[in-house]
Amino acid sequence: MKVSNTRRIAEKLMQIMQIKEVSSMVNVIITNNxxxxxxxxEDPDALRKEAIVIQKEMPEYSVDRVMMLLMIEAMVGPYLEPQPEVMEFFMKWIAAESKVFDVAEFNKNSYIKNIDFANQSNGDYELRYHDLSPYELDIYNIPKRIDELCVDIPRVSCFTEEFKYPVIFQKSINSTWMSVSPNEVFTMEKPIKNAKGKVLTLGCGMGYFAYMASIKEDVESITIIELEQSVIDLFEKCILSQFENKDKITIVKADAVEYLRNIEDGVYDYCFADIWIGIEDIAPYFAVKEIGRNLRKTKIEYWIEDSFAILLSSSVWIEIMKTFSEANKMEIPPLDESKLTSSDKRKENYIHRLLSDVEISKPEHIDYYMKPQNIISLIDRTDIIF
Structure with a gap:
């Protein structure tokens, strides 16, 4: 990579550096909490009284939404109060992306309505319901990216009454293994909408995607690839038996990456890949991506791919700053290598190779290469292996 030493580029880097640091802090505070x-x-009645007063100055938001925003403000306020303009900027965007959900509407979701998770178990796994309390904060979708500022806005939600959603509880670790939470529902919307014809899905999970795709008239069949026999047994015994279109479902016990590697392009019309736990589990995403980008007749999509791209944009930023600083003999604080995981190092190395021929000569080039969608496009076009 080459980065030109111009005043406009230096100003752009400084602008991003200042806001990006605050953006990262806001996201960590909210999502981690x-x-x-x-x-x-703590006191819903007192919070409501305060919200009623404030809502008069914010008529575009309901009292319930103002209650939620007051809770968010209480989290980030201690860190942003010394910078009122920054505080106002982030709260404005967080407010715009926040949602107050209606339990009755959410319960119309076909999977939540029709698949019973009460009093069922198989081996180490138990089907249960988890509850969100009234006004309990939750993250309902991937962050909203403001491309021109390289800022990510967390998407926060709540319900006004108790909401129960299905989970699989793993007894040996005394913890929830998987769930169909609002986040799962929203991040699956696009692939469910796009699924059609003969569908392949990599990873079984709780069968949410398979169920929602199976009730579509334009979906002919769904082949699920799952390696873990215990997951297959649980799905077949407790969940698949409740599908109204179970005849559309075929389960194949196999390694998803190897199965995808050996299929003929076009055998399936659509493929949905979901064999990773979250954005911290990026290696499986690349393993599937490196095969899937060669498919032409089979449309393939990847769960939370935009989140992976947002994560990789941080590595792009590090590469740009490092290149600019080295070229201009500027001293910047070195990365603490002891805090980098092997996955972090692989990401940095991958981005370094991905951008090796890139030349940034205008501020707009920084915007381009920091944009998550453009990072995905670069990955789609390269033959570099993660």
Whole structure:
């Protein structure tokens, strides 16, 4: 990579550096707090009274939404209060991306409505319901990216009454293994909509994608590839038996990557890949991506691919800053290598190779290469192996 030493590029880098640092902090505070704790109002009545007063100045938002925003503000306020303009910027965007869900509407979801998770178990696994308390904060979708600023806005939600959603509980680790939470529902919307014809899905999970695709008239069949026999047994015994279109489903016990590698392009009309736990599990994404990008007749999509691209944009940023600093003999604080995992190092190395021929001579080039969708396009066009 080459980065030109111009005043406009230096100004652009400084602008991004300042806002990106705050953006990362806001995301960590909100997402980590919500993941680690049940964030609920200590005194809902008092919070509502406060929200009623404030809502008069924010008529575009309901009282319930203002209640949620007050809880978010309480989380980030101690860190952003010294910068009121920054605080206002982030709260404005968080408010725009926040949602207050209606339990009755969510319960109309066909999977949640028709698949019973009460009092069923198989081996180490148990089907249960998890509940979100009234006004408990949750992350309902991947972050909203503001491309021109390289800022990511967490998407926060709540329900106004208790909401129960299905989970699989693993007894040996005393923890939830998988769930059909609002986040799962929203991040699956696009692939469910796009599935048609003969469908291949890599990974079984709770069968949410398979079920939602199976009830579509334009889906002829669904082949599920799953390696773990215990997952297959659980799915067949407790979940598949409840599918109204179970005749559309075929389960194949196999390694998903190897199966995809050996299929003939066009045998399936559509493929949905979902064999990773989350964005921290990026190696399986690349393993599938490196095969899938060669498919022409089979349309393939990847669960939370936009989240992977947002994650990789941080590596792109490091590569740009490192190149600019080295070229201009600027001293920047070195990365603490001791804190980098092997996955982190692989990401940095991959991005370094991916961008090796890139030349940034205008500020707009920085915007282009930091944009998640453009990172995906670069990965689609390269033959570099992760």
């Amino acid at each position: 919500i993941a680690a704790n049940s964030i609920v109002p």
